[in-house]
Amino acid sequence: MKEFNSLDDILDFAINEEQMAADFYTDLAAKMQNQEMKEIFEQYALEEIGHRPKLEAIKKGKQYKVAEDKIVDLKIGDYLIDVDAEKTNITYQEALILAMKKEKAAFKLYNDLATITTDMASKKVFLMLAQEEAKHKLRFEIEYDNNILTEN
């Protein structure tokens, strides 16, 4: 997908990203020895899975209204994160950095969607989703501060 052509494109992209994030966190949780972080990754995987039905409800409801020119303003490149798919053995530090980048990109997407939508119900859902991604991002950042920065 090179660019967004419709609202459905954007929502499909977001749904796919949510699933990928959920898989990523589930995978990380399985590798964690630290119980607290294991639970956090499991909880966040569940929260990402929970985002999917909310996005699908917006897609099905078709109440989400936005001007066509606003869709063109949303560039897919702003919300994509480069991931080296070949690399199988990422370190914990790399995993946290990747997770933070993904969360920030997702936050931007939902925040931008909330800004351009005129339908109040959808706006509220997007803001809630953005808020949740922000929480994930900051929690990973704190883990990074506490366990990676102090170790280095």
Next chain:
Amino acid sequence: MSRALFLSPKSCKLLLSSFLLFCNLLIKLILTFNEFDISRSFIIMEKTCGMKIFRNFEEILDYAIDKEMEEIEFYSNLAGRMDRKHVSVLFHNIALEKTGRVLQLENLKALKAEFDTNDVQDMKLAGKMVDIDHQKSDLSYQEALILAMKREKEKFKFYLEMSECAINEECRITFLNLANDEARQKLKFEIEYDEYVLIEN
């Protein structure tokens, strides 16, 4: 010949932690001698060795409200000093959101929320909130953003820990929502930093 004493950052951190622990124990000892009911008190240790003791949950809420009020002043002040209009609006909006948050905290006081006193005592709250010089009058745009990000991160930790101590569900959810608000505000500043400061440098 005098010999300078060099300490690595890790040693400094260890020394500081030990000192804080010592201060904590000392205060507890003094309070015990004064027949103060320590089991009902909450201690907040601050990085600058300032220590706050709260006798009840209401005092913690008052502390949180004071911090929010300080931030309203801080962000309103920053908003007035920013040349870029969109940044001024960003700071101004965050000050407004924080005003709403003060009302939420006031409502919690009315709820007479219950807290797990053991958990609250374990908290090392507001560690870095006081070590940021927000009085500096000639803050650059970059410094203002860094300062704002630090403050939001510390407030996030504060509210998250408060939510973990809450027994009352309504109170727990309120604190979680407050923590999420801080996370959102932090990320907004971070994106602003990425887009304007990092690119310009």
